[in-house]
Amino acid sequence: SCGPFYPWILLIQTLRPPSTPDPVIGNECISANAKHCGECIQAGAKCGWCEQEDFLKQGEALSTRCDEVESLKERGCNDSQIQNPIGKKSIITNKPVTNRKKVTGVETNKPKPEEITQIQPQKLRLNLRSGQPQSFDLKFKRAEDYPIDLYYLMDLSYSMKDDLENVKNLGTSLMLEMKKITSDFHIGFGSFVEKTVMPYISTTPSKLLNPCTGDQNCTSPFSYKNVLSLTSDGNMFNSLVGKQQISGNLDSPEGGFDAIMQVAVCGKEIGWRNVTRLLVFSTDAGFHFAGDGKLGGIVLPNDGKCHLEDNVYTMSHYYDYPSIAHLVQKLSDNNIQTIFAVTEEFQPVYQELKNLIPKSAVGTLSANSSNVINLIIDAYNSLSSEVILDNSKLPEGVEIEYKSQCKNGVVNDKDDGRKCSNISIGDEVNFNITVTSKGCPNDGKSETIKIKPLGFTEEVEIILNFICDCQCQNNDVVKKSEKCSLNGTFECGACRCFEGRVGRNCECSSNDMATDDMDQTCRKDNSTDICSNNGECVCGTCECKKRPNPEERYSGQFCECDNFNCDRSGNKLCGGNGRCVCRECICDPMWSGRACDCSLDNSTCLATNKQICNGRGRCECGVCKCTDPKFQGPTCETCPTCPGVCAEHKLCVQCRAFGTGEKMKTCKEECSYFNLITVKDRNKLPQPNDYPYPVMHCKERDANDCWFYYTYAVNDTEREVHVVDKLDCPSGPDIIPIVAGVVAGIVLIGLALLLIWKLLMIIHDRREFAKFEKEKMNAKWDTQENPIYKSPINQFQNPNYGRKAAVL
Numbered sequence: 001s002c003g004p005f006y007p008w009i010l011l012i013q014t015l016r017p018p019s020t021p022d023p024v025i026g027n028e029c030i031s032a033n034a035k036h037c038g039e040c041i042q043a044g045a046k047c048g049w050c051e052q053e054d055f056l057k058q059g060e061a062l063s064t065r066c067d068e069v070e071s072l073k074e075r076g077c078n079d080s081q082i083q084n085p086i087g088k089k090s091i092i093t094n095k096p097v098t099n100r101k102k103v104t105g106v107e108t109n110k111p112k113p114e115e116i117t118q119i120q121p122q123k124l125r126l127n128l129r130s131g132q133p134q135s136f137d138l139k140f141k142r143a144e145d146y147p148i149d150l151y152y153l154m155d156l157s158y159s160m161k162d163d164l165e166n167v168k169n170l171g172t173s174l175m176l177e178m179k180k181i182t183s184d185f186h187i188g189f190g191s192f193v194e195k196t197v198m199p200y201i202s203t204t205p206s207k208l209l210n211p212c213t214g215d216q217n218c219t220s221p222f223s224y225k226n227v228l229s230l231t232s233d234g235n236m237f238n239s240l241v242g243k244q245q246i247s248g249n250l251d252s253p254e255g256g257f258d259a260i261m262q263v264a265v266c267g268k269e270i271g272w273r274n275v276t277r278l279l280v281f282s283t284d285a286g287f288h289f290a291g292d293g294k295l296g297g298i299v300l301p302n303d304g305k306c307h308l309e310d311n312v313y314t315m316s317h318y319y320d321y322p323s324i325a326h327l328v329q330k331l332s333d334n335n336i337q338t339i340f341a342v343t344e345e346f347q348p349v350y351q352e353l354k355n356l357i358p359k360s361a362v363g364t365l366s367a368n369s370s371n372v373i374n375l376i377i378d379a380y381n382s383l384s385s386e387v388i389l390d391n392s393k394l395p396e397g398v399e400i401e402y403k404s405q406c407k408n409g410v411v412n413d414k415d416d417g418r419k420c421s422n423i424s425i426g427d428e429v430n431f432n433i434t435v436t437s438k439g440c441p442n443d444g445k446s447e448t449i450k451i452k453p454l455g456f457t458e459e460v461e462i463i464l465n466f467i468c469d470c471q472c473q474n475n476d477v478v479k480k481s482e483k484c485s486l487n488g489t490f491e492c493g494a495c496r497c498f499e500g501r502v503g504r505n506c507e508c509s510s511n512d513m514a515t516d517d518m519d520q521t522c523r524k525d526n527s528t529d530i531c532s533n534n535g536e537c538v539c540g541t542c543e544c545k546k547r548p549n550p551e552e553r554y555s556g557q558f559c560e561c562d563n564f565n566c567d568r569s570g571n572k573l574c575g576g577n578g579r580c581v582c583r584e585c586i587c588d589p590m591w592s593g594r595a596c597d598c599s600l601d602n603s604t605c606l607a608t609n610k611q612i613c614n615g616r617g618r619c620e621c622g623v624c625k626c627t628d629p630k631f632q633g634p635t636c637e638t639c640p641t642c643p644g645v646c647a648e649h650k651l652c653v654q655c656r657a658f659g660t661g662e663k664m665k666t667c668k669e670e671c672s673y674f675n676l677i678t679v680k681d682r683n684k685l686p687q688p689n690d691y692p693y694p695v696m697h698c699k700e701r702d703a704n705d706c707w708f709y710y711t712y713a714v715n716d717t718e719r720e721v722h723v724v725d726k727l728d729c730p731s732g733p734d735i736i737p738i739v740a741g742v743v744a745g746i747v748l749i750g751l752a753l754l755l756i757w758k759l760l761m762i763i764h765d766r767r768e769f770a771k772f773e774k775e776k777m778n779a780k781w782d783t784q785e786n787p788i789y790k791s792p793i794n795q796f797q798n799p800n801y802g803r804k805a806a807v808l
Contacts, residue, residue: 171237
């Protein structure tokens with residue numbers, strides 16, 4: 001399921017170098033334990049050696065002469081007595097890049113390829129001090145009308161038969177296209193098939209003459225053949241290529257790597273010039289690589305040398321295929337840019353191969369190679385638009401870093417600092433290159449490295465000189481000096497003892513070091529401890545041992561002193577304002593106290609009125625001690641309980657606590673002078689008896705008639721404000737009770753009015769009735785009948801009513 005070329009992809013991926021972890025950087029100077037000046041300056045760029053004779057204190061080892069330059073000055077070494085050589089650079093050849101335009105027609109003063117300059121400078125010298133980088137600028141400019149050599153290397157196995165027909169006319173056509181790019185173009189042609197041994201080809205006599213089947217007429221198999229060396233004659237290319245015949249082999253992968261190796265290393269036979277070199281590799285199959293030769297009994301590794309006789313590779317049966325890494329090296333050494341013109345089926349394989357070969361490209365070849373000219377032009381444009389710098393092998397301990405300033409202001413560094421992309425002809429790009437050495441590479445001998453843009457013959461030559469010794473090791477050196485008891489060389493302010501001699505003055509033999517008499521002189525006050533248990537007795541003198549922290553040291557005649565057991569202030573030795581000498585702080589100017597924590601500078605106590613502590617306190621160690629209990633603060637100017645304090649801080653408290661008020665927009669700039677602490681309610685506010693300093697309670701109202709409560713206090717030098725986090729605002733009217741009350745009032749008033757009306761009507765009716773009764777009683781007429789009254793009642797009698805009663 002992975003395809004026929006999966007093993008090649010897997011192999012190529014395994015050949016990629018693993019990433020290396022960044023080195024761990026340790027202490028440079030003190031931990032180097034340098035015995036002489038040369039070792040010291042190799043430890044790091046900041047290291048210096050003090051050659052002052054009286055510099056070492058009792059008990060200090062010789063290696064303590066090596067320290068950071070600033071530390072040596074602080075320890076009392078004169079600036080003129082410090083050996084601290086500085087690296088430098090000097091440019092030897094600095095020919096400017098060529099500004100040249102392509103000329104149509106015949107050019108009379110056409111420069112030779114070696115006269116064209118595309119890179120500047122060409123040669124320089126760097127004097128490198130360990131750990132001290134040296135940088136220089138490199139300029140690259142693609143010259144217009146730069147010559148090009150193109151060598152077409154073609155697979156002539158049987159599957160490429162139709163491709164050969166199209167390539168036969170390639171010479172003149174490609175010449176015409178390349179003339180648009182350069183007026184100086186050379187073209188060559190070579191072909192390959194496979195190693196001429198089993199199992200790659202059939203070795204039967206008939207197959208050796210004609211490896212093809214049926215009536216196909218094929219040429220005998222071969223490994224590689226240089227058909228046409230590089231020439232400017234396109235017609236000759238067509239003529240010679242037209243005579244070529246297809247051959248054949250048994251297996252699918254081809255022996256193209258053998259051919260590429262010979263094309264790369266046989267420069268004279270191929271005719272390569274010192275110009276842009278292009279190799280077009282055309283095939284429709286995979287490739288054999290190192291190790292595959294064992295199938296044919298070939299075990300000798302490829303030697304990477306030219307073996308062409310009569311333009312034919314004659315050692316294919318003797319040497320194995322080259323490895324990918326070997327090919328990369330030879331192509332790079334010979335400035336050859338490779339274009340893989342392969343069919344679509346093998347694109348993944350050659351894409352992986354391209355990733356391992358710098359300045360190479362892959363193009364998709366049509367089934368019959370009809371698109372080869374466009375493929376070559378596109379690949380060339382792609383390759384030439386990118387500049388990649390490469391350097392030769394670096395000496396051990398030397399590192400190089402690149403930083404590129406490319407087109408349109410693009411800046412690259414680290415891995416991408418080597419290259420610039422999208423470069424057109426005439427564009428200028430700049431690189432900043434930094435070279436750093438560690439220690440003294442190659443025993444101090446000069447080395448030469450070269451930097452060049454891949455695919456170009458021009459290069460920058462860099463001579464590296466390593467600073468491994470101090471100047472004092474070459475001047476004023478006294479061998480067998482009396483200062484060294486005639487047993488050593490006096491150099492750089494100290495003795496460098498001969499083998500077998502020890503001691504600061506080389507006065508003792510290493511065989512006589514451990515004796516009771518010598519140990520006695522290393523005991524303080526007849527103590528049983530040798531060198532206070534902080535060192536070793538060497539030649540009757542204490543040499544103090546080193547601490548795990550190289551900044552900490554023992555010293556003294558009996559190693560009884562140290563520079564790390566002094567009083568501390570603010571978790572800093574001697575408060576950071578002095579030096580610890582023999583367990584006592586030596587304070588810097590304007591500082592005093594056991595821990596150098598008392599400042600003698602009164603400027604920090606000056607109030608705004610220029611009085612010390614505002615005239616209300618005294619300055620002690622740079623801090624005001626207020627004598628008036630009402631006043632606080634760093635200069636006794638703050639009075640938390642004085643009238644007007646609440647109004648003074650109202651706006652800042654309002655904007656910081658609630659984000660409102662007049663200072664809302666400038667709150668950050670004007671109101672950051674106090675620490676704000678929020679509390680839930682007024683009961684949580686600090687009370688006057690809670691703290692040893694005065695606390696002012698404040699109640700202020702904002703524009704919305706809301707009250708806010710806070711306290712203001714000064715705690716030493718810090719101002720503290722505690723504020724209730726909720727505003728106390730008057731509550732608004734309750735609408736529902738009001739509406740209900742109004743409605744109820746209206747109803748009650750209506751009922752009351754009705755009751756009053758009813759009551760009045762009752763009273764009125766009673767009065768009228770009483771009046772009627774009274775008038776009735778006072779009437780003068782009686783109850784006689786009215787003469788004109790006629791009763792409305794008529795009586796009638798039934799005439800039969802009596803009869804019926806009589807009959808019964």
